[in-house]
Amino acid sequence: MKIRNIGIVDLTGFVAGVLFFNLCEYVIHKSFGHRKNPMALPFYKRHTGDHHNFFSDSEMYFDRAQDWRVILFPPWLIVVIFLLLGVFYGLALLSMNFSALFCIAVLGSYLCYEIFHVCVHAPEGCWFTNLPWIRQVRYLHTIHHRCHLMADRNFNILFPLTDVILKTIVLK
Secondary structure (H helix, E strand, C coil), rough: CCCCCCCHHHHHHHHHHHHHHHHHHHHHHHHHHCCHHHHHHHHHHHHHHHHHHEEEECCCCCCCCHHHHCCCCCCCCHHHHHHHHHHHHHCCCHHHHHHHHHHHHHHHHHHHHHHHHHHHHHCCCCCCCCCCHHHHHHHHHHHCCCCCCCCCCCCCCCCHCCCCHCCCCCCC
């Protein structure tokens, strides 16, 4: 993959990829992570059953690396995402540059999501927990883990854009 002579339309591929991931994060989290959908029952059980039973708004932090199993997605998911993006890249809807930048943005957003989700559940006192963005993400995600809010509020972890647009963000 070579990106050359990037134009404005090509750059919109990156922006579109970030926005696409943000919307997917919200929809998948809300529709499959907190609703019993027969098509995605394993995801519901893993997310609501495992993740939300393991972490509550009063117990948000992992104790050891083995706890990451309820934080991170299974490794095969990155393969699925990569294959789907490969198909999208192959279609090159507007241009190869647009498709490449879109794919880079989606993959980068996914990896950032995983990193930030670990940061959210990391114990207090880690060097990064006081960084402003991490502190804000931790705060919003803790609100999401309140039993009475988890099925309806604060679904975005990385950047709460869709939560803001759809008015599902809770700040207190």
